[in-house]
Amino acid sequence: MAGQTQEELLRFDGVTIRFDDQVAVNNVSFSVTPGQTRVLLGAAGAGKTTLLKAAIGLLPVNEGTVSLFGQDITGLSEKELFELRRRVGVLFQEGGLFDSLTVEQNVAYPLVNRKKKIGAELVHQKVKDALSFVELTHTLEKFPNELSGGMRRRVGIARAVVTEPPLVLYDSPTAGLDPITANTIMTLVAKERDTQQTANLIVTHRYQDGEIMANFSYNSKREGLEPSNLAAGGSANAAKSQTIFMVMNAGRLCFEGSQAELEASKDEYVSKFVLRRR
Amino acid sequence: MLDFLKSPIVAVQDFYILTGRALANVVRPPHYADDIAIQMDSIGVGSLMIVMLTSFASGLIITMQMARALQEYGATDQVGQIVALTLVRELGPLLTAIVVAGRNASGIASELGSMKVTEQIDAMRALGTDPIQKLVTPRMIATAIMLPVLTVVADFVGMIGGFIIAYFTIGLSPTQYWKTAYTALQYNDIVQGLMKPFMFGFVISLVGCFYGLRTTGGTQGVGRATTEAVVVGMVWVFILTSLITRVFVNLH
Numbered sequence: 001m002a003g004q005t006q007e008e009l010l011r012f013d014g015v016t017i018r019f020d021d022q023v024a025v026n027n028v029s030f031s032v033t034p035g036q037t038r039v040l041l042g043a044a045g046a047g048k049t050t051l052l053k054a055a056i057g058l059l060p061v062n063e064g065t066v067s068l069f070g071q072d073i074t075g076l077s078e079k080e081l082f083e084l085r086r087r088v089g090v091l092f093q094e095g096g097l098f099d100s101l102t103v104e105q106n107v108a109y110p111l112v113n114r115k116k117k118i119g120a121e122l123v124h125q126k127v128k129d130a131l132s133f134v135e136l137t138h139t140l141e142k143f144p145n146e147l148s149g150g151m152r153r154r155v156g157i158a159r160a161v162v163t164e165p166p167l168v169l170y171d172s173p174t175a176g177l178d179p180i181t182a183n184t185i186m187t188l189v190a191k192e193r194d195t196q197q198t199a200n201l202i203v204t205h206r207y208q209d210g211e212i213m214a215n216f217s218y219n220s221k222r223e224g225l226e227p228s229n230l231a232a233g234g235s236a237n238a239a240k241s242q243t244i245f246m247v248m249n250a251g252r253l254c255f256e257g258s259q260a261e262l263e264a265s266k267d268e269y270v271s272k273f274v275l276r277r278r
Numbered sequence: 279m280l281d282f283l284k285s286p287i288v289a290v291q292d293f294y295i296l297t298g299r300a301l302a303n304v305v306r307p308p309h310y311a312d313d314i315a316i317q318m319d320s321i322g323v324g325s326l327m328i329v330m331l332t333s334f335a336s337g338l339i340i341t342m343q344m345a346r347a348l349q350e351y352g353a354t355d356q357v358g359q360i361v362a363l364t365l366v367r368e369l370g371p372l373l374t375a376i377v378v379a380g381r382n383a384s385g386i387a388s389e390l391g392s393m394k395v396t397e398q399i400d401a402m403r404a405l406g407t408d409p410i411q412k413l414v415t416p417r418m419i420a421t422a423i424m425l426p427v428l429t430v431v432a433d434f435v436g437m438i439g440g441f442i443i444a445y446f447t448i449g450l451s452p453t454q455y456w457k458t459a460y461t462a463l464q465y466n467d468i469v470q471g472l473m474k475p476f477m478f479g480f481v482i483s484l485v486g487c488f489y490g491l492r493t494t495g496g497t498q499g500v501g502r503a504t505t506e507a508v509v510v511g512m513v514w515v516f517i518l519t520s521l522i523t524r525v526f527v528n529l530h
Contacts, residue, residue: 058400082406096401099392110405159405 007033009167009199010055014064017050017251024050026251027064034166035242037193037200039210041273042248048203049093051248052171055201056088057081086114089160089168089198093175095152097144097159104140107131107159114163130158134188150181157188161196168192170202174209186212187225194218207273214243214259247273293488296414300484303408303415310416317420321382325428328381332373333365333432337439340364345448354448358459361440366467370433371474372519375482378425379511383486386417387507390490391500399491414487422479429475470526477522478515485511 010032017025024047032038042048053059054066057073065074068084076084090096097106107127111118131137134154144152153173160168173189174182186209192198194217202209216225245262247255247270255262255270263274340361348354390413393399402409437459444450489507493499 053400056404058403078403078408082408085404086406088404090401090404092397092401092404094396096397096404098398098401099396109407113405113407 008067009034009069010201011067012064013067015054015061015066016063017054017059018062023251025054028253030246030253030256032167032199032201034199035197037202037213037243038246039213039243040201040203040246040248041205041207041210043205046248047251048248049171052169052201052203055169056085056090086110086163087165087167089163089165091153091156091160091168091170091173093171095144095156097152097155099144102140103131103136103142103144103147103155106144106155107162110159110163126162130162133161133191134158150177150184153177153185154188157185157192161192164196165198167199170200172204173202174204174206182206183212187218189213190216190225191218195220210243210245211259292492293484296410296488296491297484299410300414300418300487303411304419308411310412313412313416314419317417318424321378321420322424322427325378325381326431329374329377329428329432330435332377333370333436334439336369336373337361337365337436338443340369341440341443342447345443355450355454356458357444357448357450358440358455358457359462361437362459362462363467365433365436366463366471368519368523370436371429371471371478372515374425374429374432374475375478375515376512378421378428379482379515380508382421383482383507383511384504386483386486387490388500388504390487391493391503394491394493395496395499409491414484417487418480418483421483422476425475425479425482426472429471433471466526466529470522474519474522477518481514481518482511485514
């Protein structure tokens with residue numbers, strides 16, 4: 001791939017996706033590097049979820065290329081994609097949990113259904129660790145329909161990170177949640193980033209989600225978020241510089257830059273996301 | 279100008295692709311034996327009572343109606359033969375398939391449709407599992423195995439229904455009824471009677487899966503997919519039964 005560095009985990013190069021005559025994603029280019037967090041803002045129907053699904057080959061691309069871990073996935077068969085997808089954690093909009101499986105079976109699913117089998121004991125331990133990460137160890141035997149919306153989202157995060165992937169994609173992690181639960185979810189997303197050093201692509205319509213990622217770091221000792229400028233060591237301060245905002249409008253990327261650049265943008269559509277916050 | 283043909287042609291093409299991949303997965307690992315067993319239980323054991331009830335009632339009705347017609351020729355003792363031939367060749371496979379299409383094609387379509395609209399199918403793909411291998415192939419294998427088994431049960435229960443009328447109403451002896459029923463059946467009839475449900479099993483399950491996996495539009499879409507699966511499944515059962523019968527009539 002011309003112009004692609006080996007460091008890039010995900011790269012979109014002039015990607016266009018159409019549904020019949022409708023253009024859902026229009027000539028989009030960007031890349032995600034290790035440790036980086038990309039926050040993709042956009043109104044409903046802007047093409048955010050389509051873009052996220054195309055990132056792991058769930059939707060075919062009409063023009064351009066998508067590269068995952070340095071490999072062009074646009075021409076790969078579904079079978080070839082399975083191996084690459086197993087290295088990416090994905091949280092779907094409503095959690096995407098399997099109704100007929102318990103929470104334990106849901107979180108164990110990525111571990112059980114991979115080529116290299118691991119022992120049942122180890123699977124159970126990893127599932128417990130992942131659920132402990134999202135503070136839901138007491139829900140092992142429950143079914144998804146017995147959980148609240150926020151809990152389902154947290155189980156979805158546990159399932160996405162149980163294999164310790166280097167890249168995690170979040171599709172509207174806070175959509176439809178109350179502000180307190182939404183903050184809990186974003187705390188977990190930041191916790192995953194800061195404890196596992198994962199790269200993230202977060203699709204959302206809430207500017208606050210990006211603001212948390214850019215300005216707060218997870219403090220393992222206090223088990224909570226704290227402003228990045230108060231965090232000990234230089235690594236936590238990296239949160240701000242490693243968080244890049246993108247804004248999507250009618251399938252096009254109309255902004256890409258830092259939080260300061262986003263807030264300073266004069267673009268009418270872009271500023272709507274920030275102004276609503278002020 | 280021919281744009282209106284595009285959608286049905288694409289649908290037929292998609293159905294054949296699904297069928298091809300589901301069949302190829304029968305020999306391709308991984309195999310989900312647990313899922314096949316669960317589906318066999320759901321489709322086979324779950325449908326047993328309604329299949330038995332339907333065929334029992336059919337046996338009763340055929341015997342009652344045929345006895346009246348045969349009485350005019352003084353041939354009521356041949357009623358066992360007619361019940362056996364009608365059930366084993368045609369009505370047993372057909373009625374069982376209709377019951378299973380109504381019960382299971384709808385169940386499969388609504389289950390897979392709900393999974394589709396709640397992004398569970400996407401999640402499955404994202405987690406490195408082929409939904410056709412995990413969801414379609416087990417349902418196809420389970421239905422293709424269980425439908426012939428259900429049909430054999432249906433044939434037998436239907437003949438018992440016929441016997442009850444023959445014994446208590448017409449006054450035939452058990453030997454008369456069962457001997458004429460047994461001797462009427464030839465190898466050809468048994469093959470036909472088992473081949474039909476085997477083929478119906480593939481069609482019913484694949485149609486259910488096909489409509490389930492292409493569901494769009496939320497809960498309303500799930501309802502639509504369920505209805506379409508049952509209607510199209512039944513239409514294909516009628517088409518197939520006519521074709522297979524025609525082939526066997528010619529062979530005879």
